[in-house]
Amino acid sequence: MSQDLYLDYHHRDLKEHQRLLISNIRALMERYGDKYWLEVDAGERFPEEFVREYLELGLAGLMIPEEYGGAGYGVQEAALVMEEISACGGTSYHVRAMYYPIDIIVKHGSKQLKEKYLPRIAKGELRLFAFAVTEPEAGSDTARISTYAKREGDRYIINGRKIFISRVRESDLMFLVARTSPYNPEKRYDGISLFLVDLREAKGIEARKIKVMALGPVYELAIENLEVPAENLVGEEGRGFRHLLGALNAERIVIAGELVGATRYLIRRAVEYASKRIVFGKPIGSYQGVQFPISSTYIELLAADEILHRAARLYDEGAESRIVGLYTNAAKYYATEVAWKAANTAMDTFGGYGYAWETGIERKLREIRLYKVAPINQNLILAYIGHSILGLPRSYEP
Known part of the structure; x- marks a missing residue:
């Protein structure tokens, strides 16, 4: 069974730009075969070489609007690219995490935030690979997160803990979910806010690497008095x-x-x-x-x-x-x-x-x-x- 047979039979309704994406991914994966991924796995390391080439192809901009330097596609294209990387034996886990926070920024971020970050993300100059939601006492029950962001003037001061957060040290930016008002059992999901943290400038985050069975690197975060500019709030406070x-x-x-x-x-x-x-x-x-x-x-x-x-x-x-x-x-x-x-x-x-x-x-x-x-x-x-x-x-x- 060839990959071409699968493509022709199961994706016969693909648009031309989608077929081109698949072709580009296959060309990329020819340079990153099974041996490469085995070496990455054995070294429990981040696939820096693959990621660098992936970003150079402009693929970080798949879901970023054209006005901000992206391709203006949707999640269909992102899923197609992830599928093809995996079908060629690679691990798309390391690059897929940027697409859903990008989607939030596009739909809910301020114009100022989008202008500041999206063009550089699209070019591959900034990496948004870290998505910090899970906490030691709040996994599937997101409403119970306790990481807290307090507004002080033109910034938020954030304190708390996160766990099982991937690629923190390998990212320039991190999407962080925190409370901006105390937990209310009557309105459990109110008071949650979203922040885009610039890890290049951030002080107050200690990242401890966790050894996992696959798909590392993964970290536990201790966040103490992390300052985030108020302009990096994504969407409306409390409605995150x-x-x-x-x-x-x-x-x-x-x-x-x-x-x-x-x-x-x-x-x-x-x-x-x-x-x-x-x-x-x-x-x-x-x-x-x-x-x-x-x-x-x-x-x-x-x-x-x-x-x-x-x-x-x-x-x-x-x-x-x-x-x-x-x-x-x-x-x-x-x-x-x-x-x-x-x-x-x-x-x-x-x-x-x-x-x-x-x-x-x-x-x-x-x-x-x-x-x-x-x-x-x-x-x-x-x-x-x-x-x-x-x-x-x-x-x-x-």
Whole structure:
């Protein structure tokens, strides 16, 4: 199964600029094959070389309007790029995190903020890779964050802790979620505000690296008297959670793109290996115990792909929020389940070699495992579908 066959069959309705994006990504990935990603994984390091070239192609500006130096595309293009990087064996995790905070800045940021930062982000001169939401006592329940921003004159003074925040030391800018008024159980999501922190100038952030099983670097942040100019408030003070909701939908879409791409990669690797590995005088792919799991995973890939691209299209079209929420959550959920199945199927197909680090199969299994629990737990998505879409009784209070 070739990548070209997949593209022609499943994406036959792509626009010309989308096909060009795919072509550019494939050309880039020819220089960053499996060996490179294995070395990055072994060194537990940030893929600086890949990221630098990625930014030089202007891809940071995918979702930035043309008036600010970007391409003016939507989340469909961002998801497509993430998918293709992963389908070529790469890890798009390191660059995808900039697209949803950019989306918030474009939709809710002041003109002054957009003029100051978006052109330089689009050119790749500034890196916005850090998105600080999660705290030790507030994961999925964002309303319970305790990091606090107090307004003092023309700036905010921020104190608190964040955990599992990726790429902080590798970024120039960080999107930070904090409270600007105390938690109110009657209005849980009021009082949350969004800030764009310039890490090049920031004082008062201590970042401790956390060793993780894959997809590092990840940090725990201790924030003490961090000063952020009031002009770097994104959107309206106290209404940040409402601004955040749209970005979380975009996040689910680009993650689903990454996972659909990873599934394509794993199926291709499994098919190639099963076609040449000889056991008992035959290629193992001829045995139904090997062939059928690959085939069923491929069928599920087709479904995941359809949900993903419908979700992305609905988001870009500005469809009704409930419908967008349904499809973006469904896309993230199902793409995760299919990718996890693909990783285990590839491991089974490769047998002992799948367990070997050098094949790169176990690397993908470790990477995909993250999405069973983050950035939103799979069961929380099912709960959302149950109570918000199907009208079932709630298991928790929002």
